[in-house]
Amino acid sequence: MERPRHLNSLGYVIAGSATERASSQAMIAWGEKPNGVLVHIDDAAAGLADGLKCACGAPLVARKGKIRVHHFAHKAGTVKACEQAQLKALGQFARKTFLQAGELILPPIGGRRLTVTVDDIRNEIFGQCAGVWITTVRGEKRSEIAVLLVVRRGRQRPSKAHFEALKKSAMWIDLTAYRNRADHEIVHAMTAAHDRDWIFNARHPDRRVRSASNEATPENPQSLPPRRAIASPPKVKPSITEDEWQRLHYTELRRRVFGWSDKEWRGRRR
Incomplete structure (x- = not known):
């Protein structure tokens, strides 16, 4: 049985960890050996013994005390969080997830x-966002679609115009509600049907999407079109424990509280 990990593969403290409360700040969870092999903090020797480096190239020190959650830090200072490390970890996790899902x-x-097959995949960092390019092959035709992963609100993503110029489709998957979950829960969020939308669809270029060039996104709700009035929800007595408030996804909480399915909620928003 795999031993419990305080940090998930994205570098976030897993909610419910006995050593530290869940945080919105990612730590460095992976170090790289000289031969390119990645080592998770749980499998690394304390200190500098493994000679690991960060995605940004800085030497890493494995902090494995008895009080704070285990993490890597840059040797030259006290940096526990590194944006390059977090983006690389997220991209690699997405690549592995989609390859296994197929x-x-x-x-x-x-x-x-609709679904598309994953015939090939490559990582790419899109500014402040991690992502992958997924290649689908149909006969002699090859097409690519960019998948951007969102784990922190306020991250600036490439605009619709960026992908429109490339004549390639792009979509985003919102993982903000899952960043402090265990790996298998993040995998489910990446491969499930909800919490995703188009940035640009090359086959339907005029389709209005939430992630249009004006950044009409959940991270910037002020730019979304005004919503119509929502009818009073049915009176449903919620039966939700404190633990469920912390771990259930907001779509399930909405269903529990208001009795609305995800499809009904989308219909009410139109």
Whole structure:
């Protein structure tokens, strides 16, 4: 049985950890050996013994005390968090997840959800966002779609115009509600059908999406079009424990409290 880990593969403290409260700040969870092999903090020797380096190139010290959560820090200072390390970890985790899944569920188009096969995949950092390019092969035709992963609010993502100029589709998956979860829960969020939308769809370029060039995104709700009035929800007596408030996804909480499914909620927002 795999031993429990205080940090997930994205570098975030797992909610419910006995050593430290969940945090919105990612720590360095992976170090790289000279031969390119990645080592998780739980498998690293304390201190400098393994000679590991960060994604940014800085030597790493494994901090493995008895009070604070285990993490890597830069040798030259006290840096526990490193944006390059977090972006690389997220991209590598996404690559592994989609390769194992073998398919990608696309955001809806005209009410229909489609999937594409994952024939090849490569990582790319899009500014402040991690992501992957997924290649699908149909006969002699190859097409690519960019998948951007969002784990922190306020991250600036490439605009619709960026992918429109490339004539390639791009989508985003919102993982902010899952960043402090265990790896298997993050995998489920990446491969499930919800919490994703188009940035640009090359086959349907005029389709209005939340992630348009004006950054109409959940991270910037002021730019979203005004919502119509929502009818009073049915009176449903919630039965939710404190633990469930912390670990359940907001779509499930919404269903418990208001009795609305995800499809009903989307319909009410139109």
